[in-house]
Amino acid sequence: MLRVNGPYVHNSGPLAGRRYVVLTDNGKRTTKLYSRHLMEQHLGRxxxxxxxxxxxxxxKTNDDLSNLAVLTRSENAKKSAALRLSVEWYEFICPVCETPSKKEARKVRHNRKQGKAGPFCGRSCAGKYMGP
Ligand SMILES: [Zn+2]
Structure with missing residues (x-):
C-alpha cells in the first residue's frame, strides 16, 4: 500500500522553500517534489x-495546479535559456566596497520603488551601509 505524507517544506539546501511529499511503499521511503506529485495526481499517471x-x-514555491505545466527536459532547458537572455542587467559600482557589480534591473527598480538604499554587491555590504 502506498502512503503519502506531507507536503513538507525543504528548509535548507538547493531546494529550500520548496514543498515535497514522502511516499512510503512497502517500507520503502522516497521523496518527491510536491509540484510533481500534484501533477501526477491530476494526470492520473x-x-x-x-x-x-x-x-x-x-x-518555484507556487505549487498551485494552475501554475504548473508539464515540459520535457529539453523544452524546460529552452525556457530557462530564453529567460536568461531576456534578463536586463543593471551595472554599478558597490557604494561600500567599490566592486563593479551587476544585478537584475527589474529587482533594482523594484527596490528603488520601495525606497531601499542600494544596490550593493551583496548582503554583507548592504548590512554595512550606513546611509548617504
Ligand atoms: Zn560591496
Missing part, C-alpha cells in the same frame, strides 16, 4: 523521467 513540472510564473 506517473510522469516519465524526461518530463519535468514547470512553474509558469517562475515562482
Amino acid at each position: 506517473v510522469l516519465d523521467t524526461d518530463e519535468t513540472v514547470d512553474h509558469i510564473d517562475e515562482d
